[in-house]
Amino acid sequence: MAGAHDDLTALRQHIDSLDDQILDLVNERARLAEGVARAKAQRVQAAEVYRPEREAEVLRRLTERNDGPLSAEQVTVLFREIMSACRALQQPLTVAFLGPRGTFTEEAASKHFGHGTGTAPLATIGAVFREVESGAAHYGVVPVENSSEGVVSHTLDRFLDSELAIVGEVELRIHHALAMQAERFTAVERVYSHQQGLSQCRAWLETHLPNAERLPVASTAEAAQRAAADPAAAAIASEAAAGLYGVPIRQARIEDRHGNTTRFLVLGYRSPAPSGRDKTSLVVSSANRTGLLFQLLEPLAANGIDMTRIESRPSPQAGIWEYVFFIDVLGHHRDPVLAEALEQVRERASLFRILGSYPRAI
Numbered sequence: 001m002a003g004a005h006d007d008l009t010a011l012r013q014h015i016d017s018l019d020d021q022i023l024d025l026v027n028e029r030a031r032l033a034e035g036v037a038r039a040k041a042q043r044v045q046a047a048e049v050y051r052p053e054r055e056a057e058v059l060r061r062l063t064e065r066n067d068g069p070l071s072a073e074q075v076t077v078l079f080r081e082i083m084s085a086c087r088a089l090q091q092p093l094t095v096a097f098l099g100p101r102g103t104f105t106e107e108a109a110s111k112h113f114g115h116g117t118g119t120a121p122l123a124t125i126g127a128v129f130r131e132v133e134s135g136a137a138h139y140g141v142v143p144v145e146n147s148s149e150g151v152v153s154h155t156l157d158r159f160l161d162s163e164l165a166i167v168g169e170v171e172l173r174i175h176h177a178l179a180m181q182a183e184r185f186t187a188v189e190r191v192y193s194h195q196q197g198l199s200q201c202r203a204w205l206e207t208h209l210p211n212a213e214r215l216p217v218a219s220t221a222e223a224a225q226r227a228a229a230d231p232a233a234a235a236i237a238s239e240a241a242a243g244l245y246g247v248p249i250r251q252a253r254i255e256d257r258h259g260n261t262t263r264f265l266v267l268g269y270r271s272p273a274p275s276g277r278d279k280t281s282l283v284v285s286s287a288n289r290t291g292l293l294f295q296l297l298e299p300l301a302a303n304g305i306d307m308t309r310i311e312s313r314p315s316p317q318a319g320i321w322e323y324v325f326f327i328d329v330l331g332h333h334r335d336p337v338l339a340e341a342l343e344q345v346r347e348r349a350s351l352f353r354i355l356g357s358y359p360r361a362i
């Protein structure tokens with residue numbers, strides 16, 4: 001036994017000595033980041049602290065170099081937090097998100113910006129846009145689509161009358177938990193969640209709570225708040241929301257589909273420089289005519305551009321049955337081939353706006 005104890009002591013001493021080195025190195029890195037901030041401040045043009053393209057480059061380089069035992073995901077989480085702390089030394093940033101606290105959007109904002117960034121919950125998607133437009137927040141995070149439930153149309157529509165750019169995207173695996181005060185499912189008379197939460201757990205609810213009333217509310221976090229106040233209610237929410245509002249989790253991971261993922265957009269003023277693996281979002285429209293969509297998209301196909309998404313929405317200005325198309329393609333709008341293809345689309349469209357080029361989600 002004495003041998004095992006000695007081993008443990010020696011291992012911990014070794015860990016202590018590595019921790020000392022890590023601490024010194026992280027502080028040395030932070031001093032360099034402060035130097036970067038001073039260098040940026042001397043340039044009139046590019047004074048922005050947050051550089052999504054540089055952060056993406058750092059994370060990609062390190063995950064490629066990593067050969068474990070830490071996973072690529074763990075390395076990403078660690079280095080996002082290191083950069084978040086370095087960024088906070090340069091300038092404290094505020095990120096508005098679709099609240100209240102405990103929403104998946106808050107989780108997406110923390111995943112992307114790390115915990116060194118201040119976050120502010122806003123009640124609606126429109127309010128997140130306004131908070132960034134007014135300068136009250138530096139950036140905003142809003143949901144845009146879910147892998148099982150489709151697009152969040154309000155987010156797309158809001159871009160039609162906003163000057164804001166897309167500066168990033170975040171993908172988050174969504175795990176829903178059933179949280180409630182009661183210990184037995186038979187005590188549950190109603191289940192609260194966001195409409196998407198109720199839909200994403202439909203089969204589970206049919207099996208386990210067939211008789212409970214399903215009540216959609218504004219967010220999964222609000223559902224957790226309601227379950228905290230009502231002993232006959234359950235909430236479908238994140239484990240974080242259940243913990244935050246003090247509602248016991250009775251079953252974790254009740255979503256019907258295991259790959260359930262939501263994509264969020266990061267809103268800001270200026271979209272970043274190329275990172276090498278980017279996506280570009282645009283909105284286009286034109287007077288309705290035969291073959292319109294084909295004509296608008298033809299330059300993308302002809303130039304070998306990969307389209308990852310297209311959504312059509314009724315145009316708010318034009319007559320009925322006129323549409324605007326929200327399109328995502330791979331590449332940065334400054335890449336010569338994509339720039340040429342986009343120019344050809346612009347010539348064919350009556351409405352054409354690049355919403356932003358930004359690093360693909362990591």
Ligand SMILES: O=C(O)C(=O)C[C@]1(C(=O)O)C=C[C@@H](O)C=C1
Nearest residue numbers: 033036049050051054083086087
């Ligand atoms: O390289 C920069 O521009 C920095 O400001 C440094 C740093 C980093 O910590 O690596 C911090 C903030 C930026 O978003 C990108 C990277």
